[in-house]
Amino acid sequence: MNRIKGKLILITGASSGIGEACARRFAAEGADLALWARRRDRLEALAGRLRARHAINVWLDTVDVRDRAAVERAAGDLVATARVPDVLVNNAGLASGLSKLQEGDPDDWDRMIDTNLKGLLNVSRAILPRMVTERRGHVVNLGSTAGHQTYPMGNVYNATKYGVRALTEGMNLDVAGTPIRVSAVDPGFVETEFSEVRFHGDKERAAAVYQGFKPLTADDVADAIAYIVNLPEHVNILDLVIMPTAQRNVYVVDRSQ
Ligand code: NDP
Ligand code: 8X3
Numbered sequence: 525m526n527r528i529k530g531k532l533i534l535i536t537g538a539s540s541g542i543g544e545a546c547a548r549r550f551a552a553e554g555a556d557l558a559l560w561a562r563r564r565d566r567l568e569a570l571a572g573r574l575r576a577r578h579a580i581n582v583w584l585d586t587v588d589v590r591d592r593a594a595v596e597r598a599a600g601d602l603v604a605t606a607r608v609p610d611v612l613v614n615n616a617g618l619a620s621g622l623s624k625l626q627e628g629d630p631d632d633w634d635r636m637i638d639t640n641l642k643g644l645l646n647v648s649r650a651i652l653p654r655m656v657t658e659r660r661g662h663v664v665n666l667g668s669t670a671g672h673q674t675y676p677m678g679n680v681y682n683a684t685k686y687g688v689r690a691l692t693e694g695m696n697l698d699v700a701g702t703p704i705r706v707s708a709v710d711p712g713f714v715e716t717e718f719s720e721v722r723f724h725g726d727k728e729r730a731a732a733v734y735q736g737f738k739p740l741t742a743d744d745v746a747d748a749i750a751y752i753v754n755l756p757e758h759v760n761i762l763d764l765v766i767m768p769t770a771q772r773n774v775y776v777v778d779r780s781q
Contacts, residue, residue, distance in 0.1 A: 527754050529554030534602065534609040536589055536647055537616030539566035541716030542666065542749075545742035546613055549750050551578045558602050558609060560587040560647075561616065581606070589616045589643030599650035608654040608661070611753055614644045615666045619681040619722040633680045640684035644691065652695070655704050664749055665692045667710040669765060673774045681722075685710075689763070696762065705760040707752050712767035712774070713739040736779030737770035 533550045537543040539561035547557055551574040559567050564586045571582040583606055585598045602609070617640045621632035644665060655661030670678055671685030692708040699706060719730035745766065752761045770778045 525754075526553055527756070528750065530556070531610040531753075532556045532558065532606055532608075533611040533613065533753075534558040534560070534651065535613045535615055536560045536587070536643070538570065538584075539563045541718060542711075542714060542742045542745045543613070543615040544570060545746035546615065546749055547574065549743070549746040550753075551580055551582075553750065553754075554578065554580065555611075556581040556606070557583070558606065559584045560589070560598060562586060562588050589647055590638040592646045595643075595646040595650050599647075599654075603654060608658050609651060610660065611662045611664065612647065612651050612655075613664045613666070613749065614647055616643055616647075617666055617684075619718065621724070622677045622722060624677055625679045628680065636680050636684050640681075641687050641691075644688060648691075648695065652699070652704075656699065656702055659702055660704070662705040662707070662753060663695060664752060665695075665706070665708045667692065667708045667763070669710055669712045669767060669774050671710060672765065675774045678774075692763065696760075703757060705757075707761045708763045709745065709749055709752065710763060710765045711740055711745050711748075712765075712771045713737075713777070714742060714745055715739040716742050737777055737781050738768055739771075740766065740768050 528550060533555045535543050535546050538547050538559035547559055547570060551557060561567055567584040571584050575582055583602060587594055587598045589595060620635040621629055665688050667688040668685040670682050671689040674682040692706055695706040715734045719733045720727055723729045748764055748766050
């Protein structure tokens with residue numbers, strides 16, 4: 525049964541990777557979309573393809589989730605031109621750098637904390653009250669296996685994803701008494717632009733992360749998110765951990781393929 529068709533789904537970080545795969549997947553199921561990211565050219569190209577292929581509405585906006593005023597403006601515009609989204613996928617996020625804490629770059633720390641934690645808070649603060657007023661909605665937060673187990677030099681990225689897990693639990697408590705659902709999806713290795721961003725554009729170092737095994741694709745994660753969103757309203761997945769079969773925890777990976 526398709527419970528996605530006709531919903532309005534807001535996806536942050538829709539210009540690449542998991543966010544873009546969610547946009548394609550939800551469009552194929554007949555949802556209307558609101559797509560946010562900083563790279564407008566990519567959003568426009570994606571929206572153009574999805575509108576041409578599926579009979580859906582797509583609203584896009586250039587939003588840096590770190591900019592609270594921009595997030596509030598974009599949320600207001602979306603509600604005024606479309607409506608309160610049925611689903612918010614808090615996906616925008618990144619790792620920046622991989623260093624021991626004592627050697628880390630505080631600018632990398634700011635980037636991760638401001639995007640993964642404060643960005644998610646900014647967007648949730650702008651959208652969730654409107655869901656509460658309408659007594660409907662579903663928030664899906666992108667956590668990570670890095671929010672369940674630390675790995676060497678993961679320090680600040682790990683801390684942000686542990687934080688996302690705490691926020692998902694907290695948001696669930698805060699919407700108790702409403703029908704709103706709050707879910708987390710926590711993937712292991714997914715081959716996207718994630719590692720290229722982490723290593724500041726070093727494509728070779730990024731490719732090495734996924735060598736010798738079959739990582740998850742962005743579409744695999746979008747499938748899991750679509751599963752969660754499609755469940756009946758009385759079913760709320762609190763946390764879904766998804767890894768490639770070759771990966772058994774954050775650092776045990778069979779690279780012998
Ligand atoms: P990508 O780098 O491919 O995509 C990240 C997306 O986030 C881009 O669309 C980017 O858009 C957006 N983004 C980054 N910063 C901002 C910002 N300040 N404001 C708005 N949008 C922003 O990586 P993934 O698809 O892999 O990552 C998506 C999420 O999944 C992240 O939260 C990540 O932590 C999580 N994750 C990834 C895993 C992996 O192995 N790849 C595993 C577990 C979790 P733009 O640059 O245009 O703004
Ligand atoms: C991303 C997974 O292990 O590359 O959240 O940090 S990992």
